Amino acid sequence: MITITALTKRYGRTVVLDRLSMEVHPGRVTGLLGPNGAGKSTTLRLLLGLGTPTSGTALIDGRPYRELRRPLHRVGALLDATAVPGGLTGRHHLAALARANGIGRARTDAVLEEVGLAGAARRRVAGYSLGMKQRLGIAAALLGDPAVLVFDEPANGLDAEGIRWIRLLFRRLAAEGRTVLVSSHVLSEMQHTADHLLVIDRGRLVADAGTAEFTARSAAVPVLVRTPAPDELRRVLLEAGARTTPEADRALTVHGLEVSRIGDLALAHGLAIHELTPRPTSLEEAFIALTAPAGGKD
CATH class of the missing domain: 3.40.50.300 (P-loop containing nucleotide triphosphate hydrolases)
Structure with missing residues (x-):
């Protein structure tokens, strides 16, 4: 050892x-x-x-x-x-x-x-x-x-x-x-x-x-959200502190909010959700989430 x-x-x-x-x-x-x-x-x-x-x-x-x-x-x-x-x-x-x-x-x-x-x-x-x-x-x-x-x-x-x-x-x-x-x-x-x-x-x-x-356990777990109203949902999520990336077929990848929180926000604003799927975090994403805030450099 x-x-x-x-x-x-x-x-x-x-x-x-x-x-x-x-x-x-x-x-x-x-x-x-x-x-x-x-x-x-x-x-x-x-x-x-x-x-x-x-x-x-x-x-x-x-x-x-x-x-x-x-x-x-x-x-x-x-x-x-x-x-x-x-x-x-x-x-x-x-x-x-x-x-x-x-x-x-x-x-x-x-x-x-x-x-x-x-x-x-x-x-x-x-x-x-x-x-x-x-x-x-x-x-x-x-x-x-x-x-x-x-x-x-x-x-x-x-x-x-x-x-x-x-x-x-x-x-x-x-x-x-x-x-x-x-x-x-x-x-x-x-x-x-x-x-x-x-x-x-x-x-x-x-x-x-x-x-x-x-x-x-990484806090950087992204969530794929598919909705008929991506622009409206994006504004709601940004106000709640999330980061979003547009995807194909009226979908968003959301960072910084848990699945349950995203669903609650959509329901509270009357926005339909067709898909809400956590994406497995890669080691690279987890590593960057852990080390970048502490001052890690390339």
Whole structure:
């Protein structure tokens, strides 16, 4: 399990992480979300011993990463797929990591096959596309067959088939009882991949919930309203504080009012309603509703 407790990181007067506390449990895919500058990458770097916190702790099974012996057997990570010397072949890169961690050659071949790079293993990394480099980074993370896996933007450069493959891979790893933490800006994909979400904004945890729960409790649930009098209903709803978007066939999408409130307003003003349907909130809508008011930036 990953346990982060009161983790703080300052650069001069700038506070990047502000007493951040959270847990990542095994057996599920956990998504780490947040606006740019929220502290996601800093959190992962501190977790993996690539920086020193100002205060607080980031532990893997109760120990700092730097204290792990042969860490690839315990933790696999992908933070930057391009951070591989271009002159190495894919096989040589993995073989060097394997030797340093006491991992046999057969495992190198196995992970190259698993990520779909067996046919490109003897090519130099400089000739790899970004998607191929991502696959090589995932192979390196899997090399020691670890119980904990950490990925930062792993879908960058992958095509549609690659994104589907990585989604299924993460789900399988979690189903095997591993701890899988994925930081990503691709919210539409995270909605289909992550079982649980941790959302940070300005260095603080602002949400810790299952993906379905997170989207369901969002105040941004839109409602499709179909009426023979859209202009009249729109004026009524605007006066009540709603936001509306015109749709085809004399319909409106309404934001900011619950279904029951919309129906009551229409009845009070004698306006007929032919359809009143809540639309499922996307992860993107819920995320923006939570982080934008707090000052999140693109």
